[in-house]
Amino acid sequence: MAEGIRLTINIGYATGTHLPVLRSLAQELLPELTELHGPAWDHRLGQGRVWTESLLLVAQDSEVPDLGPVGFCWVDPAMLSDEQIIEPWWCLNAIAVRHAYRGRKIGRSMVEAVCGAAAYAGAVSLYGVCDQSLSAWYSDQGFIVLGQGEAITADRPARRLGQRPGQFVLRDAEGECMFLMDIEPQPPARLCVPDHERPNRRRD
Numbered sequence: 001m002a003e004g005i006r007l008t009i010n011i012g013y014a015t016g017t018h019l020p021v022l023r024s025l026a027q028e029l030l031p032e033l034t035e036l037h038g039p040a041w042d043h044r045l046g047q048g049r050v051w052t053e054s055l056l057l058v059a060q061d062s063e064v065p066d067l068g069p070v071g072f073c074w075v076d077p078a079m080l081s082d083e084q085i086i087e088p089w090w091c092l093n094a095i096a097v098r099h100a101y102r103g104r105k106i107g108r109s110m111v112e113a114v115c116g117a118a119a120y121a122g123a124v125s126l127y128g129v130c131d132q133s134l135s136a137w138y139s140d141q142g143f144i145v146l147g148q149g150e151a152i153t154a155d156r157p158a159r160r161l162g163q164r165p166g167q168f169v170l171r172d173a174e175g176e177c178m179f180l181m182d183i184e185p186q187p188p189a190r191l192c193v194p195d196h197e198r199p200n201r202r203r204d
Contacts, residue, residue: 018069021069023038033094050122051118051121051123053076054074056072079091088122090114090118095111127191129172145178146180153191
């Protein structure tokens with residue numbers, strides 16, 4: 001890779017003007033995530049200022065501004081919205097980069113930005129689900145990547161709105177792997193994987 005190529009890429013917050021291009025990118029690059037293909041993207045816009053808020057980042061080529069986003073990353077408190085769990089966990093739902101821009105560490109830059117935002121917002125764990133073919137890439141970013149059938153749990157009973165705290169278990173779908181990273185070195189109510197050694201979060 002030529003020196004300086006990465007410097008043409010800017011990572012920033014998505015705005016409403018980016019949504020049509022992001023919808024098109026999702027249709028092309030993430031065809032299985034049909035929820036991203038429709039017009040209702042507004043609730044995904046967010047700057048992740050607190051862990052209860054979503055975060056939608058875009059990568060843009062500063063030398064080709066008319067092209068629009070060349071990649072995006074969407075993170076949110078999925079367990080809060082889906083399961084009413086009020087623990088500071090963020091889900092990395094989707095990350096995608098145009099084919100022509102792959103190999104320039106754009107995905108890595110977006111993960112770094114998410115980790116920084118998560119620390120600022122008070123999220124203590126970052127997790128997600130990926131296809132098995134991408135497990136090595138997520139491992140390279142500093143995530144623990146589980147084998148098929150392995151579950152993510154929590155190191156204490158998870159709190160739920162209007163309910164008593166209870167056990168939390170999250171399993172992958174068939175053909176997929178779960179991945180997990182600590183944001184805080186010794187977080188309270190962190191997500192964990194039984195019998196796995198936890199590597200330090202990548203800081204380079």
